[in-house]
Amino acid sequence: MTTVNVPAVARHRGTLGTAVLHGVRVLGGEPTEVLVREGRIADIGATGRSGAAARRIDATGLVMLPAFVDLHTHLREPGGGDSETIASGTRAAAAGGYSDVFAMANCRPVTDSPERIAHIADTGERVGSCRVHPVGAITLDLAGRDRAPLAAMALAGARMFSDDGRCVDDAALLRAALVESARAGTVIAQHAQCGDLAREGQINAGSAAERTGLPPWPGVAEETIVARDAVLAGETGARLHVCHVSTAGTVEIVRWAKQRGWPVTAEVAPHHLLLDDTRAVGGDTVYKVNPPLRTARDVAALHQGLRDGTIDAIATDHAPHPAHRKAADWCHAPFGMIGLETALAVVAEVLGDGGEPDWALIAALMAHRPAVIGGIEATAGRPLRAGEPATFTLVDPHADWQVDAAKGESLSRNTPFAALRFRHRVVATAVHGLVTADRGSLLSTRA
Ligand SMILES: [Zn+2]
Known part of the structure; x- marks a missing residue:
């Protein structure tokens, strides 16, 4: 039976071998040294104990975080090769600091059988720049009528x-x-x-819909389902994860469910943390997304939900679309934005609020907790300490960079962050000591 949890990745730029990263700030702490050997973190604070065989890598000032886990990625393969493939999407993931992505089931054909699960897992193992965990459909062909064979897909490796x-x-x-x-x-x-x-619905209900005349999409459409499903999770004891929370009301409902001890977790997407519905009224379809951008009040509630633990995880909802389809008028353009390569920059901006973000919170939101929710915590989202896999991302906290849609690894360009400037940027990613993305920090430094 196929396993989707292999410890290595197919596509990488080389291995760290035995190396010392010096000047690195683990979880944003004081500069120290990290010794990597045979794909694992051998020591932290290892000054003078690394041995002559170790290659020295200058990582001065870079922040080391556990590599990220994305619970919500649309890789579009099979069936959507004009917008993304498993190869291109996982390159984008690696560039964004991710070691693992969960690939949503709405491909063509839909991922609704053990054979489809195995096929995507095998393709990920063959061409992926990060580990790919196929998500199985709940209903056959996503038709909402007949339940898909969940148990059989779970045996084939599906965890969500x-x-x-x-x-x-x-x-x-x-x-x-x-x-x-x-x-x-x-x-x-x-x-x-x-x-x-x-x-x-096409745009957030309220002033955005009124100003544009577009069909309104009310927050209660989300909140009623989340409330219903939370009650069902409480009754059955089954784990429920709420995708892309977008409203203040949903945050309140998830908080209530957690207070009752129900097994409910929730994610929020970076775009819902930075952008509100005033962006959408201009008619640029890059801001058309499902669920829609909401009000500034909703955005503030999402921030609070992150800080108080109501929201468990950041998930990108990376949804690539080719330019010609996004160029249609608002009602005919597809919903969705890409986000793998900008997620860390956006989240650090939101949580930093002009200063240094809480890196431990970012590690929890983007690595530890999504790994637990996705059931891959044995190999992903591990803490950074001696003996653990050398699966990490390096962030430059003083990058001051501008998003250039044309230069991304994704095949698609539909980013709502184009031309925005960010301070923080992922500069390298490693998975078990294999370098899967590198802007010059890891492999090109002199030995
Ligand atoms: Zn969705």
Whole structure:
């Protein structure tokens, strides 16, 4: 049976071998030395004990974090090669500091069988620049009618199930999926969007819809489903993960569910943390996303949810689309934004609020907790300490860089952050000592 949790990656630029990174700030702490040997962190603070065989790497001032885990990536393969492939999407992930991504099931064909799970996992192992964890569909062909074979997909390696892009509106069907998922030890990730309430929504309800005349998309479409599903998770004891929380109301509902001890976790996407619906009223389809950009009040509630632990994780919802499709008028353009290569910059900006962000919180939101939610904590999102895999990302906290959509690793260019300047930037990523992305910090330094 295929395992999706191999410790290495197919595509990398070389190995660190035995090396000392000096001047590095582990989790943003004081500059120190990190000794890497045979794919593992051998020692931290190892001045003078590294031995003559070690290559010295100047990492002065760079912040070392555990490599990130993305619970919500659209790699578009199979069936969407004009927007992304497993090869290109995982290159973008590595460039963004990720060691692991969960590949959503809304491909063509849909990932709704053990064979499709195995195929994507095998392709990831063959061409990936990071580890790829296929997400299985909850319903066959994402049609919302018949439950997909969750247990069989779990045996083939799936650890998460989602109809993402669509909501499982049928409460009985969702409940049955929760029960089957709990038996398999997996998690159900719901794209919460009540069809009866969202209808043909195009833009956030309220002033954005009023100013543009576009069909309104109310926050209650999300909140009613999250409330319902949280109750079902509480009743069944099955793990529920709420995808891309976008409203203040959802934050409150998730907080309430957690206070009751229900097994509910939640993620937020970077774009919902930085952008509000005033961006969308100008009609540029790069700001068209599902769920839509919400109000400044919602954005503030998401920030609070991150800080108080209501929101467990950052997930990109990286959703590539070719330029010609995004060039359509608002109602005909597809929903979605790319985000793997900008996630850290945006999150550090939001949490830093003009100063130094809480790096330990970023490590929790982008590495530790998503690894636990996705059930891959044995090999991903590990703490940075001696004996653990050398699976880390290096961040330049003084990069002062401008996002250039044309220079990304993703095949698509639909970033809402183009031309924005950010202070923090991922400069290198390593997985078990293999360098999967490098802007010159790791491999090109002199020995
Ligand atoms: Zn979604």
